[in-house]
Amino acid sequence: MSDYLIGRSRTLTADVRIDRTDVDRARRELAGRVWRTPVVRCDQLDALAGTRLWLKAENLQRGGSFKVRGALLAVDELARSGSRGVVAQSTGNHAIAVALAAREHRLPATFVLPSDAPAGKIRRIRATGAEVLTVGTLLAERVAVVEELRERHGYDTVDPYENPRVVLGQATATAELLAQVVAEGARLDAVVVPVGGGSAVAGACLAAAGSGTAVIGAEPEAVPALTAALRAGRPVTVSAGHTMADGLRPDRIGALPFDLARPAVTSVVTVREAAIADALRAAFLHVRLVIEPAAATALAAALSHAAEHGGDVGVLLSGGNVEPGLITSVLAEQDSLV
């Protein structure tokens, strides 16, 4: 198991060899255990984007986000190895996903979330019977508590960024999207994915390798962790401003995701808060999908930049675990798009 606990040591990532073939194997492992979520089209969004958008609706996924994919792959393996329980830090969705996977294997689970995590996400984790602790708002604070819990309980860590099985699982969302678009007789010129700790963008790079599909990362202007890492040539901790995209608040990109994304990602778009709100509202009013702000960040980047990349652009709508109160307040605001 410790093969996968590579987050603590930067050098270990060099030993990780995962590629497109592993993504295909991951898809087979997950078949029948996650929903094959639909790819949704919408005339009004196409008109706003100036190109055809293909929305991968992982907000409709089990647990309300694409993260159940990686969680199942990782926890399956831990369970097979005789794990006594799991612990993970998360902004919310990874914890919901690991909690569901742990419940499937009847493993105890404890999660460390930031103190500003949405109440609804915490409620969803606790609904599985798992424990939740909250601490600070910085990634490093959560990682320290996870380490302590791991040692105290003898639990296994399921890191949301540094675990190759997690990244492979997240890659299957983009792989499935690419295949679904091909089944409709088209081919994606680009795919836009949100960037938090980096598992989605790293997964997209794995899934799109060799396909000719460009991978565009989208991150809040307030927390430009990938932009900063690409500039520095290595993951760096950024000074995070406030963003409504709670899932994209990690202030540092993971080492494994960075290694995978760095040579493969086509570009990174930073998105203003107002554009995130506009996209969230557009998804609600035009597509009739409830998405969370992280997913809206990818949609916002697609609305503003997709047309530069070609005629068919995919968007990973990563999740739908949003506070009703946030939807209400966003719907009440002036909208520059609609």
Add this chain to the structure above:
Amino acid sequence: MSDYLIGRSRTLTADVRIDRTDVDRARRELAGRVWRTPVVRCDQLDALAGTRLWLKAENLQRGGSFKVRGALLAVDELARSGSRGVVAQSTGNHAIAVALAAREHRLPATFVLPSDAPAGKIRRIRATGAEVLTVGTLLAERVAVVEELRERHGYDTVDPYENPRVVLGQATATAELLAQVVAEGARLDAVVVPVGGGSAVAGACLAAAGSGTAVIGAEPEAVPALTAALRAGRPVTVSAGHTMADGLRPDRIGALPFDLARPAVTSVVTVREAAIADALRAAFLHVRLVIEPAAATALAAALSHAAEHGGDVGVLLSGGNVEPGLITSVLAEQDSLV
């Protein structure tokens, strides 16, 4: 064209011969012009219903409801016959749908809606360039104005209930759902559809004929038009109470839909307002779909009655054209389901 204007004379409906074969032909006519909307599954709703629900997400359809199906079929034919323009009465979604179809054929279009129609539906109709008049709240009041406009402008009526092409189009939503579930290796024991003027339930009866799938109608307790018609043995005008399900406010079932549904519908469930609100909230919080109250009426009936009908039950989520303010107020209420 007047072959299809059978609403005014009860006896003419006897001449209409449509069946399952026509539904298949209608599906071919619509291929590539409407979205093949996804069928969505949700663990939490299955737990609430006590059976497996298959949600046909026509809220994601063009125009925000399944009604674009019938509108395209009807307006195509009128356009081929040299129509000068179209007029229709509607609670909203049929008008949005006919307006989109008329715009495709560059035909002028005028619609008559009740004075309590949602502002958003009126806005969507006007966005196509069509005209909207509002009058009273009773079906008979709208029909009278349509008749007047038809004579004054020489426009063709596209009746939402009495036009066989409309009913055939609506039938394709259920036919597609049945086929999509079969493609997933299952078979529907029953399908639950909302009942307003009756085109959805009549269409479902056509689509399900010979399949062994039971057809369950769901109507608001406040406007039990199909329940009353089945009791009387003919369409009767009911005294309509208030319902949030604006799409299900017609106070009389159409003659053609009644003829088609009467011998084929398995049962009709009347749904209380509180249950409609609960279902709308459950769709938002658990499925992450924005649905309108008409669709929530079908979902509510499925949550309470699906388990009686077998292991696999389809639900026609008919549309998603809901006022943001209604969602906001429903989300703020106490929920008996979640």
